Amino acid sequence: MTISTAKTTRETAGSAAARTRLFEDVGALGERLAAYLSQQTGSEVRVAKLTKFPAGFSWITYGVEAEGYAPASRLILRIGPPYGLFAPYSAMPEFHSLHALQASAVPVPRAFLASDDSSIFGAPFFLCERVDGDTPLPWGGEGAVPLEGARRQSLAHDFIDALAALHRFDWRGTSLNEDAGGITLDNAADKQIDYWSLRFQRWALRPHPMAHRAFAWLRQNKPRAERVSIVHGDYRLGNFLERDDRITAILDWELVHLGDPIEDLGWAFLPQYRGGTKFVCGLEDEAAFLARYEQRACLTVDRRALNFYVVFSLLKLALTHMAAARCFESGEFNDMRMPAMATQIAPVFRQIEKALERAN
Amino acid sequence: MNNSLPRLIDGMIATLRREIIPHVEGDFARGQAFGVIYMLNSLRLRASWSNAFLSEQLRALEDVSRELEIALVDLPGAPAPGVRAPVELPSAADLEALRDQGDQQLCDLIDFLSERRSSLAPEALAPIDAAIARYVQAQLKWEISASAKPMFTEMSRGSEKGE
Numbered sequence: 001m002t003i004s005t006a007k008t009t010r011e012t013a014g015s016a017a018a019r020t021r022l023f024e025d026v027g028a029l030g031e032r033l034a035a036y037l038s039q040q041t042g043s044e045v046r047v048a049k050l051t052k053f054p055a056g057f058s059w060i061t062y063g064v065e066a067e068g069y070a071p072a073s074r075l076i077l078r079i080g081p082p083y084g085l086f087a088p089y090s091a092m093p094e095f096h097s098l099h100a101l102q103a104s105a106v107p108v109p110r111a112f113l114a115s116d117d118s119s120i121f122g123a124p125f126f127l128c129e130r131v132d133g134d135t136p137l138p139w140g141g142e143g144a145v146p147l148e149g150a151r152r153q154s155l156a157h158d159f160i161d162a163l164a165a166l167h168r169f170d171w172r173g174t175s176l177n178e179d180a181g182g183i184t185l186d187n188a189a190d191k192q193i194d195y196w197s198l199r200f201q202r203w204a205l206r207p208h209p210m211a212h213r214a215f216a217w218l219r220q221n222k223p224r225a226e227r228v229s230i231v232h233g234d235y236r237l238g239n240f241l242e243r244d245d246r247i248t249a250i251l252d253w254e255l256v257h258l259g260d261p262i263e264d265l266g267w268a269f270l271p272q273y274r275g276g277t278k279f280v281c282g283l284e285d286e287a288a289f290l291a292r293y294e295q296r297a298c299l300t301v302d303r304r305a306l307n308f309y310v311v312f313s314l315l316k317l318a319l320t321h322m323a324a325a326r327c328f329e330s331g332e333f334n335d336m337r338m339p340a341m342a343t344q345i346a347p348v349f350r351q352i353e354k355a356l357e358r359a360n
Numbered sequence: 361m362n363n364s365l366p367r368l369i370d371g372m373i374a375t376l377r378r379e380i381i382p383h384v385e386g387d388f389a390r391g392q393a394f395g396v397i398y399m400l401n402s403l404r405l406r407a408s409w410s411n412a413f414l415s416e417q418l419r420a421l422e423d424v425s426r427e428l429e430i431a432l433v434d435l436p437g438a439p440a441p442g443v444r445a446p447v448e449l450p451s452a453a454d455l456e457a458l459r460d461q462g463d464q465q466l467c468d469l470i471d472f473l474s475e476r477r478s479s480l481a482p483e484a485l486a487p488i489d490a491a492i493a494r495y496v497q498a499q500l501k502w503e504i505s506a507s508a509k510p511m512f513t514e515m516s517r518g519s520e521k522g523e
Contacts, residue, residue, distance in 0.1 A: 137513060137516055137517070206463065207460055207464040207466075209463055209466040209492065209499075210500065212466075212470040212471055212474075213470055215474075216474035216477075219474065336391075336394075337391070337392075340398050343507050344510070346499075346500050346503035346507065350497075350500045353497060
């Protein structure tokens with residue numbers, strides 16, 4: 001493991017305009033990556049192939065085939081563009097978390113290099129191994145592969161067990177403890193409400209009475225955490241790889257933070273990720289999911305806390321859609337997925353409205 | 361523009377789908393094209409030619425009508441146009457600003473109530489909460505009814521069913 005210190009590549013990064021474009025120019029990026037890896041390893045590394053992936057709404061993801069790079073020949077390069085969904089980005093929380101979890105029971109890709117120094121590739125980046133496997137998508141629409149039978153059961157067990165292992169993981173003995181930010185059982189929910197409230201103020205393009213209603217409800221109904229854990233932040237169908245009916249890696253750790261583990265359950269329980277089924281993330285019914293999770297995580301799930309985090313997750317999802325609208329509106333990012341996501345603000349608000357009606 | 365806006369959008373979508381996307385290389389690029397289709401479908405549900413665009417033409421028609429009324433005085437029976445443009449209509453931007461102003465006032469009220477909820481009588485709060493809830497529900501209902509069917513699978517995969 002090496003954390004980049006950006007040595008000689010800094011001098012060759014070029015003008016600000018060139019840096020902005022570098023991570024979008026496959027040819028130039030491949031050359032820069034080869035030079036960077038050669039410099040980091042002290043031996044010649046060649047990038048044989050660099051392919052941009054269509055998946056993901058935030059970081060730009062490239063598949064890399066490298067020759068002469070000892071840790072792995074097949075790599076993933078993720079770059080957080082300055083105009084991206086959650087920009088400005090830092091690669092370090094994801095990098096530190098994956099590094100800390102390397103020896104845990106959570107299947108994660110090996111993380112090799114990361115830096116927030118934009119002089120290297122024009123934006124923060126993260127380099128890890130490319131794990132074999134496919135990604136079932138959560139949208140459930142035409143073309144989606146249904147998860148059924150033994151495959152579904154096997155993936156469900158892996159999915160729940162990995163989450164439980166994550167929430168059992170003792171992060172206090174790792175570098176994550178240095179960035180704990182004074183989190184406690186009492187303020188875990190407040191910290192997340194504050195975090196997303198700030199983002200709402202930054203992202204909203206127009207006033208949203210429904211968001212204000214939701215924030216008001218969350219502040220009145222926040223639970224006390226039973227435990228402070230590493231929270232993945234986007235734990236769902238679509239963010240893991242599978243091969244031969246087994247989960248080979250949990251992906252997309254960009255929202256990782258310390259918090260109430262029930263937060264991850266709330267997100268995973270969202271209807272958006274059920275793939276058109278009644279099952280949590282298209283994998284398991286709620287009761288069986290919770291029973292296995294509680295047993296594996298050694299944690300009792302307070303159902304009121306779970307409901308709180310479902311509402312919180314819906315609001316977080318609506319705010320993410322606002323981020324997409326803001327991102328597109330700025331004119332710097334023409335990815336058509338952004339305005340498409342923005343069309344989902346109202347449907348998610350309606351789900352919040354119904355959840356509040358049920359809760360009250 | 362001599363075609364209707366809905367027909368223009370339908371034509372653009374059909375052209376993208378049949379003539380362009382099959383020849384585009386790469387899942388990401390095709391996914392973006394499906395994103396364009398999705399947004400065009402959404403526009404189709406809520407767009408029309410703007411008031412400003414049509415008002416300008418109506419004002420010109422009114423001018424020529426008034427001019428011809430005088431010029432045709434000595435031609436009895438000539439079918440003189442008698443167009444009168446409606447009084448100035450607010451622009452969509454003006455209406456949007458008014459809506460945002462109203463929504464902001466509601467947001468301020470919701471925050472005000474949230475900070476004082478524990479000290480306010482439930483019977484006083486109930487009708488206020490109910491009125492706000494009804495407005496929000498109506499707003500969301502309209503927003504949703506004016507949105508096209510999502511195409512996230514097509515956008516992620518860069519292909520449609522059967523491809």
